[in-house]
Amino acid sequence: MHLTVNGRVHELRPASAETLLESLRDSLALTGTKLVCDRGECGACTVLLDGEIVYACLTLSAACEGATVTTIEGIAEPDTLAPLQRAFIAHDAAQCGFCTPGQIVAAHALLAANPRPTDADIREAMSGNLCRCGTYPKIHTAIRAVANGEFRTDAP
Amino acid sequence: MPRKPKGPSKSRFVSTVVEIEGRSETRIVELPAFDPAPWTTDSALSIVGASIPRMDAAEKVTGRARYTADITRPGMLFAAILRAPIARGKIRSFDATIAKKLPGVFDLIGPGDAPTKTRLFSNSIAYAGQPVAAVCASSEAAAVRAIHAIVVEYDADPFAVTFESATAPNAPKVRSSGNLYPNAPFIVTRGDVTAGLAAADIVIERVYHTPVALHTALEPHGAAAEWEGDRLTVWESTQGIFRVRADVARALDLPLSNVRVIKDYMGGGFGAKNGAGAHTFIAAVLAKRTGRAVRCINDREGEQIDSGNRPATTQRVTIGAKKNGTLTAIRMIADVPLGISGWEGGPAQIYHELYACKNVHTEETFAFVNASGMQAFRGPGYVEGAFGLESAMNELARKLHLDPLSLRKKNFTKRDPRKDRSYSGNQLPECYEHGARIFGWPKPNTTTRPLAATRMRRGSGLAAQIWPTGGGPPSYAQVRINQDATVDVLVGTQDLGTGSRTILAQIAAESLGAQLKTVRSIIGDTQSLPYTGNSWGSMTTASVGPAVRMAAIDAQHQLFDAAASMLNTTPDTLEARDSRIVVRDTDRSLTFAEVTAALGNVVLVGKGSRGPNPENAAINTFGVQFAEVEVDLDTGIVRVLRIVAVHDAGRIINPLLAASQMEGGILQGLGYALFEERILDPRLGIVMNPTMHDYKIPTMMDVPTIEVSFIAGSDANANHTGARGIAEPAIIPTAPAIAAAVADAIGIEVLEIPLTPWRVLSAIAAIAAAKG
Known part of the structure; x- marks a missing residue:
């Protein structure tokens, strides 16, 4: 089967029960996406599948024929980090960093669908991404900043 | 120079x-x-x-960033662990014939197959979740399949998973050496509590309960191991690389220098990752036997069941005071079920340290029970103890019609009362003043915010904190x-x-x-x-x-x-x-x-x-947190609206990162106050909520307004950088501050955390019943 990941086409032969998370981490060595709960409870494996956010741990690879996947490794822009990534750095929105890839992909999907989210929108959209370090206030601040137009690549 | x-x-x-x-x-x-x-x-x-x-x-x-589960080595194999489904008993039969023949399986170890000092794979089961066997295979999926193909029969024995059952006459023997650690209660006394209580104008007596809490780091415990001859390299998610090295060298009879431990990035520890564990030894033993690198990472259920926890406590607190609030006596008797192993990280110390009181007596009884062993968890003992002590102090203030902040100021101690020595620095009074100003104590300066509904009630509370951070x-x-x-x-x-x-x-x-x-x-x-x-x-x-x-x-x-x-x-x-x-x-x-x-x-x-510490000085971080909550009287749901935290940690090296640590500790404290509780069925002896769905940790929806600040300064008496620690102080006062705010909102104290809707509604119903 063919899968386009971060703009690159891959040929994969996933086992029938293989998850997208296993394919990304084990076959494609894209280890930025993390395994935490393995049952769609924590959001650490969040990726974009044809532009929609999915839990890679609950997605079967075999069902993704021809799909386009974006992982944390594909969020950055060609020559620079994405605005969300720079906002996460500036606002200290990553402590241990283990949930961070999923947080950024989820925030990316939120802003793509809703470029002007309210604070309540941000809280709701991000409520499926758990962080045990308790970085939520800083994550919220970072997303708010990007939504307000800060950290834009074309900003002066 | x-x-x-x-x-x-x-x-x-x-x-x-x-x-x-x-x-x-x-x-x-x-x-x-x-x-x-x-x-x-x-x-x-x-x-x-x-x-x-x-x-x-x-x-x-x-x-x-590469974490332990991201480590790959040429030819690496992946291990999975089989865990016991019963709380106590013996393995009657163990058959791995089919498991060994499954595709991709390289090796399997069970009872008797690992070096004795690794303490892996006993025929005796002492808790549900105890590792029974491990398989390594060419993929994690193949290893998991093989684990499920191992046929084990058990002879189940009576077990004790509660403090009461473990300490009852004729209780099942949780450990052959006895069910108490270490055979007698820990008793610490200063002064004369009986005389202190006799001299009191008022005596408060309360029994508080705190739950078993799980660390729930997003990255589970895990290790990868690879041998070159008789030299072993271990990649481990750990808070102590040199301690893992010592643990591995001891268990495998290797010279220290033959073990190299590497930890680059790690996904949280919170106290549970302070040494080598079963996963480490499994990776090392299987790597030795197969001649391949082996990675062994806990799955989530294994992590929740068997990677450490904050033990539950029952705290019987008696406080005596004069009418003006001066403490005359503090007594605390605690029961702590440790699990199958543990140490004396009980709730008593903070009772001896936080206030000036001549007469203090604590007794802690630690019992082994048939459950996974405790591990240090952010502020071990002090978090549990602060809930008891600070809740009782808030009740004392209520009974005396004193402001709880004034009560704390009145009983402030200028010297470490436990060891009668000076502090390297102590700006707790400044924390009280500064925090009260920011919060607007006693009337929070946010009360103009309208209530969400008429069935809502607001309340405010506070609690203080001390922690050794030298x-x-x-x-x-x-x-x-x-x-x-x-x-x-x-x-x-x-x-x-x-x-x-x-x-x-x-x-x-x-x-x-x-x-x-x-x-x-x-x-x-x-x-x-x-x-x-x-x-x-x-x-x-x-x-x-x-x-x-x-x-x-x-x-x-x-x-x-x-x-x-x-x-x-x-x-x-x-x-x-x-x-x-x-x-x-x-x-x-x-x-x-x-x-x-x-x-x-x-x-x-x-x-x-690093040079020696100053002689005869107590080095502590201090602080106070104020909470404002909203309680729904119909549903019992508590929402924390605001936390104001002011701490004295000496010099702050990086205020941005320090604030992140504070916010993280406060949010873990909020989870401990409101939702977090491991449920262990007393009849089955197994954990009922070993998932992140059923063991609730806070999400972004639960985050209140958090205002963190530090008292400026440098504690040059503590060390020459003037800095002390802040990670654990952050969580210590949060739960009692929230509980006090809930009591203020509903008019009655809830004596057991987490403050679930059921517990809150029960307390409200008790008031209604009392009113007739």
């Missing part, structure tokens, strides 16, 4: 006391070759004290100035997500006079880096920071020696800033790069170590 000649010394090695999470250890320490002059409150620092984004953040936001030796560091004038801080410590990489680079840059962007911290490798202890007890900054500072000063001294001849001057006329060396009061200068270019391949290495 504060450098003393290295002449022969009569007492190069001395002993000093180090307090780790409430336990005191006497350690031998090598006196440093020189004592840097302390950074005081007046020291002009520019890099230390600045809010600098963490230096490894780019790796974290791009997914490049840190101490041994801790070594090197600061290396490379040929290109970049600077490496070499130190065998760990960054759990705390930011230690960043703050140690800040300390080195400040001390050396280097630009921060030229400095990086290299940490987490026992083979190539100097020793430091575990990152626990909020100790890393205070333990490792001074060693790094000394190493940087030593490196600067060597750099000045080289630069002095190039500048035709003497080293004592030189100073450095922004990676430039200037002859004082002149315009003559050289960049670090000009000096290192002239030196060619000479590499300058400064060495530093």
